[in-house]
Amino acid sequence: MKQWLILLSLCCLSSAVIAGPPVIEIEIKDHLFFPDEVRIPADTKVKLLVKNLDPTAEEFESYELNREKVIAGHSEAIIFIGPLSAGEYPFFGEFFPKTAQGKVIAE
Amino acid sequence: MKSIRLFLLLSLLATITLVNFVALLHGYQSSMEKAQSLFDSRLESTARLIASANSEQTMRQGIAEQQTPFTYFQIWDSGGKQLLTRSRNAPEFVTGALTEGFHEVNFDSYRWRNYVYRDQHLNRWIVVAERIDVRYSLAEEVVLESLLPIVIAIPIAALIIWLAVGIGLKPLRQFADQVLGKRADDLSPIQLEKVPHELVTVVSNTNALLGRLDHAFQREQRFASDAAHELRTPISVLKVHLHNLKQRLGDDDEDITLLKTGIERMGHLVEQILALYRTSPDQASARFESVDLYKLAQTVIASDFLQFERKQQHISLDGETAILSGNRFALETLLQNLLSNANKYTPPGGEIHVIVKPFQDGVQLIVEDSGPGIPADQHERVFERFYRFQGDRHDSGELGCGLGLTIVSHIVELHHATIRLGTSSLGKGLAVTIHFPGEK
């Protein structure tokens, strides 16, 4: 039983190392998020790749996710989120919050 | 708190900024809300207008000419399955939900606010949308125009507060300047052009204090010099009687010698007290003239030569002609006192060295002796009135009244000179260095 557990945990560890968390791409264009709804599996760590196609900087911010990251114009950034319990987690672009709105849905 | 002016400026400015800006934000928000609801009601009436303009039962499907790129409309059948008509820039799908009311949607890389209106008679949905950023910046432009003066007013307010506080604090500054600019002997009352309420007690109390000080000062001076002056006559009378007594009892009576020393000491004290008050800087009515200090030193040494010879001391004068502007009598007293000190505290057979020379566009006077000197920690105290180093138990056994160096320091002050006590180059004795500044 014990050996099984060790083996299992080793498997988990190696698979995590090899594959890494799933990557989800989000684009910022004209101060809007595309897509503005990101569906991710619950209780899993996810890597968000946010590409800012605008010339202006944007700050990806979410109070619910406890994330904030400034993304310079014409560049991209990586943000890790989760593992999250099922639910909705809104995020927004702090520099253009009127338009740049979106949410992560964990399910 | 370092500066009242800065404190008042910053705290007033911070208050004004805070109050104004919070009011500004409040005004901005309510204006924007008002503007949004105006835009919303316009959207509603546009939807009704479109509904009434397209009131035929059967509609030709197609695209209507549009007026502006910032708005679009769609007309859907009751199920939302068929798009009956739309403006050219409108999408061919349902944006948002077909429920009556306002919705916000993303489309064509903009965010739109749409109003969905249900035409009850024809069972149709009319969707009218406006670009949010456009209506927002339209409203903002108008609102900002009205709020800009509040922001511009802040630096102007800062300037005005700075000046006003400066004017308000002017009497305080004048008061401080007058107190600061007062000479040590100037005890005249402080006069301000206008005395504000807050300063009345400060000014009147300061002036009362100055008055009392002046009074006490004058009384002390008058008393000391009067007393000294009055004592001169009885001392002269005593001297005459002593002379008579000596004639009668002979020169070698021990009591007569002791009496003579006592009377001489008293006479010296009285002369010193008089010199002290005549030379004190508060009596600064002294007349200044051109004095050659070197020549004066020669004269003084010559007239006091006897006392040095009595102790077999070797006295030398070095230097050259050194002209300074000063009071002849005072400078003479200064030299006499310094030389008399050197004479007293240098043991018999010792050496005394006087140097007078021009130095850094002034004149330098140095009196050195080969006596025991004064320790550095006593240098301040020896200038005090009636203070004698080691008291009357001084090794030299010399009599003195402790006024010599006080008089010297008064004369130094009178000439705006500086005095420094140090160690003599003739062993461990005292070196007194006085620097008289040049004429300005």
Next chain:
Amino acid sequence: MLLNAVIIILREVLEAALIISVFLALSQLLNRNLWWMLLALLVGFSGATVYALNLSQISMAMEGTGQEVLNAVLHSVIFISLLIFMISVPHQAHAKWRQLNLVTIVLAVITAIIREGSEIILYITGFFGIPDLLSPVLMGSAVGAGIGLSVGVFFYYLLVNMRTSYGIWLGYLILLLIGGSMVAQAVEFMIQADYIAASAPVWDSSAIISERSAAGQLLYALVGYEATPAPEQAAAYFSSIGLLIVAAGISFMFRGKTS
């Protein structure tokens, strides 16, 4: 746009103004001269500009986690400066300690300005290409900076005009809270960069005080409030405050013995 600019600038300015005003007041209470502040401001703004200009390179460094790591480092530097500052205050009589004390203040102020200033610079310069939005953004920035600086001024004069002992205590208290919040933010960045594994929040107080609300924003600036903190964050917050208290206390007890 205006309101948004106000909030962004106010948040950054308020945080920097709080640190600077508390340090200024404490320097004043400890009879130090204030010329160093000018130097610190100058260096800080230069640093902030350099950071802002090189943001994308910094972000891409260290497999895309450069920004988080740098921010975590900046927050840690502020915390360490605070720690050494608090330790050095009781030994003001010694020239060496006094010098160290000044260095920590200057370092903390410079770092705070780099961290908060770079975001301000990035935000405002982004609008230079959008003339329509520039004027509301500039006006909003002016309003936000005005409010933030005014609060800083009030704080400074409040501390300076209090009885000296109370002023120092209140100043210390604020520094403790700032210290805790700095470490909590550093940990948050390490979680975001996946150097520390994330776990579920310890509590969720967003229903009581949302981080979006004005009260939430103010509490964030003052005490580093988080509505849904990770357990690591909360632990870091409280243990760093504890560390500051213990270090300052020990240093205070030994203040006579170093002479």
